[in-house]
Amino acid sequence: xxxxxxxxxxxxxxxxxxxxxxxxxxxxxxxxxxxxxxxxxxxxxxxxxxxxxxxxxxxxxxxxxxxxxxxxxxxxxxxxxxxxxxxxxxxxxxxxxxxxxxxxxxxxxxxxxxxxxxxxxxxxxxxxxxxxxxxxxxxxxxxxxxxxxxxxxxxxxxxxxxxxxxxxxxxxxxxxxxxxxxxxxxxxxxxx
Amino acid sequence: xxxxxxxxxxxxxxxxxxxxxxxxxxxxxxxxxxxxxxxxxxxxxxxxxxxxxxxxxxxxxxxxxxxxxxxxxxxxxxxxxxxxxxxxxxxxxxxxxxxxxxxxxxxxxxxxxxxxxxxxxxxxxxxxxxxxxxxxxxxxxxxxxxxxxxxxxxxxxxxxxxxxxxxxxxxxxxxxxxxxxxxxxxxxxxxx
DNA sequence: CGTCTATTTGAATGTACTCAAAAGCGGTGG
DNA sequence: CCACCGCTTTTGAGTACATTCAAATAGACG
Numbered sequence: 001x002x003x004x005x006x007x008x009x010x011x012x013x014x015x016x017x018x019x020x021x022x023x024x025x026x027x028x029x030x031x032x033x034x035x036x037x038x039x040x041x042x043x044x045x046x047x048x049x050x051x052x053x054x055x056x057x058x059x060x061x062x063x064x065x066x067x068x069x070x071x072x073x074x075x076x077x078x079x080x081x082x083x084x085x086x087x088x089x090x091x092x093x094x095x096x097x098x099x100x101x102x103x104x105x106x107x108x109x110x111x112x113x114x115x116x117x118x119x120x121x122x123x124x125x126x127x128x129x130x131x132x133x134x135x136x137x138x139x140x141x142x143x144x145x146x147x148x149x150x151x152x153x154x155x156x157x158x159x160x161x162x163x164x165x166x167x168x169x170x171x172x173x174x175x176x177x178x179x180x181x182x183x184x185x186x187x188x189x190x191x192x
Numbered sequence: 193x194x195x196x197x198x199x200x201x202x203x204x205x206x207x208x209x210x211x212x213x214x215x216x217x218x219x220x221x222x223x224x225x226x227x228x229x230x231x232x233x234x235x236x237x238x239x240x241x242x243x244x245x246x247x248x249x250x251x252x253x254x255x256x257x258x259x260x261x262x263x264x265x266x267x268x269x270x271x272x273x274x275x276x277x278x279x280x281x282x283x284x285x286x287x288x289x290x291x292x293x294x295x296x297x298x299x300x301x302x303x304x305x306x307x308x309x310x311x312x313x314x315x316x317x318x319x320x321x322x323x324x325x326x327x328x329x330x331x332x333x334x335x336x337x338x339x340x341x342x343x344x345x346x347x348x349x350x351x352x353x354x355x356x357x358x359x360x361x362x363x364x365x366x367x368x369x370x371x372x373x374x375x376x377x378x379x380x381x382x383x384x
Numbered sequence: 385c386g387t388c389t390a391t392t393t394g395a396a397t398g399t400a401c402t403c404a405a406a407a408g409c410g411g412t413g414g
Numbered sequence: 415c416c417a418c419c420g421c422t423t424t425t426g427a428g429t430a431c432a433t434t435c436a437a438a439t440a441g442a443c444g
Binding site for chain 3: 168169170180181183184185188
Binding site for chain 1: 253255259261262263275276279308312315316318319320322323324325326327329330332333334336337338339366369
């Protein structure tokens, strides 16, 4: 099991003894998802928090008219999960889907809750991670309120510069909240 | 100092001994904001987390063209703050403004950090509060991507049914991300 | 090579914005 | 108590942004 990346990720926020590291690692399961495979699906209860070792995935839903909308993309070194489902233990609202071969480490929510009790530093870490993700999503809301699709795309290219090359532009359109047709025209304009 | 509401709010997530309660309460400062007064402003470093005892406030920013956009409204029993500024200690990105006479209790970020160390249950509570707020904001993003202004307004009326009567419709428009003019027309249609 | 999906292009339509002006409404001072 | 002021809301007309549906083209993958 490749644990280098996740230990570095953790070390950004808390420091662990060797014993604590080993205990944490004992809770992890390694999984590999193929391109287009689902890590979790709408309607299913999401019971794990997932750390991405390699690869890339998208979190999206499908509206009443059958259209997909993308909440975010995540790649190496990011945590993903259907947080609503995880915390309420109710059926999930999102699909999380691999966009290429994706290797992950998962921890069960039940194990995580025990971990919080046993090593409270982990509660701190996930508090901080959640705070950061929350701030990020606040920004996304504000961008949606004030900016045109083209301006949002500019921000997108900067934020996702690391993985943008492997995203089909249809997927980018679904993230920006415009149709693929409109996105195609928009991109053409900005290139000219 | 009126501490009933905040103690009930806390009791929803963690249980405290009398001693812990007293220590927590000793960290609070009581403040009253008049209508239109700012609890925190863009550019200022936000150093406190604020609990609303009575009243109502809005969190908004002003874009490059001088237009306001509202992230959310908060009333009695809610926590507010410019989280980005609080966690990074950098100048804030939001204005938080009272919309009527608003009585609050504040805790300094520095005291909160000490509190986390002294009584880790509080770290749990704020982890949970942040998770819930994050999920809420994820939903807001998805609504923005898939729904028309009118559909978003339907959701808004349900979510804010408790305080909608005291919100000028200009403010609702700024929350929905449409112009007041368009909102006026939209509302007229849906009433007919 | 053929099939399936993604992307582009075209034309018509709908949603929402801009600018301008009128009407309504609440608070303040004389 | 009324008149005025400033702000909100409404209405109108023209425009821009973005969608829909349809069809053509280009790419990816088995």
